[in-house]
Amino acid sequence: MKILLKLMYLGENYCGWQVQENGKTVQGELCRAFREICGKDVRVTGCSRTDSGVHAKEYFCTAETDGIFGIPCGKLPLAVNAHLDRDISVRSAKEVPKDFHARYDVKYKTYEYVIDNGVTHDPFLEKRSWHVPKKLSETVMDEAAKIFVGEKNFAAFMASGSKVTDTVRRITEASVRREGENVIFRVTGNGFLYNMVRIMTGTLVEVSLGKKSVKDIASALDCGDRKKAGMTAPAEGLYLVSVVY
Amino acid sequence: MKILLKLMYLGENYCGWQVQENGKTVQGELCRAFREICGKDVRVTGCSRTDSGVHAKEYFCTAETDGIFGIPCGKLPLAVNAHLDRDISVRSAKEVPKDFHARYDVKYKTYEYVIDNGVTHDPFLEKRSWHVPKKLSETVMDEAAKIFVGEKNFAAFMASGSKVTDTVRRITEASVRREGENVIFRVTGNGFLYNMVRIMTGTLVEVSLGKKSVKDIASALDCGDRKKAGMTAPAEGLYLVSVVY
Numbered sequence: 001m002k003i004l005l006k007l008m009y010l011g012e013n014y015c016g017w018q019v020q021e022n023g024k025t026v027q028g029e030l031c032r033a034f035r036e037i038c039g040k041d042v043r044v045t046g047c048s049r050t051d052s053g054v055h056a057k058e059y060f061c062t063a064e065t066d067g068i069f070g071i072p073c074g075k076l077p078l079a080v081n082a083h084l085d086r087d088i089s090v091r092s093a094k095e096v097p098k099d100f101h102a103r104y105d106v107k108y109k110t111y112e113y114v115i116d117n118g119v120t121h122d123p124f125l126e127k128r129s130w131h132v133p134k135k136l137s138e139t140v141m142d143e144a145a146k147i148f149v150g151e152k153n154f155a156a157f158m159a160s161g162s163k164v165t166d167t168v169r170r171i172t173e174a175s176v177r178r179e180g181e182n183v184i185f186r187v188t189g190n191g192f193l194y195n196m197v198r199i200m201t202g203t204l205v206e207v208s209l210g211k212k213s214v215k216d217i218a219s220a221l222d223c224g225d226r227k228k229a230g231m232t233a234p235a236e237g238l239y240l241v242s243v244v245y
Numbered sequence: 246m247k248i249l250l251k252l253m254y255l256g257e258n259y260c261g262w263q264v265q266e267n268g269k270t271v272q273g274e275l276c277r278a279f280r281e282i283c284g285k286d287v288r289v290t291g292c293s294r295t296d297s298g299v300h301a302k303e304y305f306c307t308a309e310t311d312g313i314f315g316i317p318c319g320k321l322p323l324a325v326n327a328h329l330d331r332d333i334s335v336r337s338a339k340e341v342p343k344d345f346h347a348r349y350d351v352k353y354k355t356y357e358y359v360i361d362n363g364v365t366h367d368p369f370l371e372k373r374s375w376h377v378p379k380k381l382s383e384t385v386m387d388e389a390a391k392i393f394v395g396e397k398n399f400a401a402f403m404a405s406g407s408k409v410t411d412t413v414r415r416i417t418e419a420s421v422r423r424e425g426e427n428v429i430f431r432v433t434g435n436g437f438l439y440n441m442v443r444i445m446t447g448t449l450v451e452v453s454l455g456k457k458s459v460k461d462i463a464s465a466l467d468c469g470d471r472k473k474a475g476m477t478a479p480a481e482g483l484y485l486v487s488v489v490y
Contacts, residue, residue, distance in 0.1 A: 008367065008368050008369070009368055010368045010369055010371070055369075057369075077364075077365050078364075078365065081365060081366070086366065086368060086371045087368045087371060088368055089365050089366050089367065089368045090365065091363075091365050092365075118336075119322075119323075120322050120323065120326060120334050120335065120336050120337075121326070121331065121334050122253065122334065123253050123254055123255045123331060123332045123333060123334045124253070124255055124300075124302075124373075126255070126331045126332060128369075
């Protein structure tokens with residue numbers, strides 16, 4: 001039996017999604033919760049690996065056992081939440097076919113990156129944003145972001161040391177907007193390389209601050225050299241906001 | 246010299262505004278920060294006493310010394326923030342006349358109370374809202390809230406044991422709206438009794454859940470008996486959002 005769970009989590013207290021030997025992870029906490037509820041091991045597969053500190057407004061994972069869960073699907077969210085800390089919430093659960101894959105069946109994912117652009121910081125966005133006190137231009141950043149749209153080789157926008165060899169991804173939307181003092185980068189694609197959104201964000205900020213130009217982004221995309229792209233924005237401003245199967 | 250500071254703070258880690266012997270408070274932290282910066286004691290006076298756990302999106306206080314601060318007004322926010330935890334932020338500072346009083350000169354204050362009305366909880370609102378999983382009607386609550394508007398005796402909406410004797414306050418706005426899964430009560434007045442907004446909120450929730458009627462609110466206002474009003478909503482959903490001098 002395979003159940004698809006919709007989750008939200010605040011990444012602040014987690015070493016990302018994936019189970020680690022040392023450090024609390026979201027997957028690890030879910031596995032523990034299911035073990036406590038079902039009295040047996042349950043295989044939990046996520047839609048994406050998120051880094052330490054990254055948040056998810058919408059995240060999907062499957063939970064799978066050889067038998068049944070022993071608890072009706074509709075009651076799973078509250079049952080699992082009772083075994084989790086309050087910074088993770090299972091929002092809904094439904095049965096899916098055995099051949100459904102939480103990760104490989106994803107068509108598009110959307111991320112948002114929140115920059116607190118106030119001169120002084122917003123305490124409500126502490127650990128939930130990147131505080132950049134120098135005034136940014138959302139217009140300049142939005143225009144620059146358009147260069148990411150299309151099927152491109154994002155090798156320069158991947159953390160150095162990553163072993164992925166196919167670095168082509170299709171980005172369908174990339175935009176920057178302002179909401180009060182916050183500047184928000186939103187990007188949708190069929191897949192993302194390691195640290196890709198964070199490097200895109202860091203690069204767009206550098207463009208707005210005059211340290212890089214749109215030409216530099218174009219040449220980074222062309223040559224695939226990580227050094228040509230901008231800095232990696234911190235994890236804490238990044239949110240997975242939507243996953244489409 | 247008297248400086249008016251605009252602050253924001255997340256109340257989660259504070260025993261409210263006012264200095265206490267035991268427990269970290271916002272006023273206490275500000276006094277410490279000023280002592281560290283100016284090398285002398287500075288008198289800090291707030292616009293309002295907020296309870297333990299209550300948040301402020303906008304809060305004003307004055308800082309006062311017999312002499313000068315030794316640091317220009319425009320540089321105070323960043324200087325003070327450097328001596329505070331990140332859940333408090335001084336947003337701006339300006340000099341005010343000696344006879345300005347942060348508390349007595351307040352004309353109106355506006356509070357918002359955030360209820361997380363999702364069946365499952367929103368982890369991003371943990372310690373920042375009251376989770377009420379039963380479906381609430383913002384329409385019913387909004388209509389009921391109108392009874393609070395006007396100059397009335399709010400004795401029934403004051404924590405029992407409070408020593409205040411003049412319990413008449415003027416409420417100029419009281420409304421309830423829905424934003425997605427959140428139900429938000431907003432109230433503006435010339436003053437508020439101890440726990441008044443939290444008791445108003447608890448009462449409105451009970452009206453929506455059919456445990457109280459608008460008639461009950463009317464009779465609570467008439468007789469001034471705390472027992473006739475509803476429960477006290479938890480502190481963590483309450484935000485001071487605007488202060489007008």
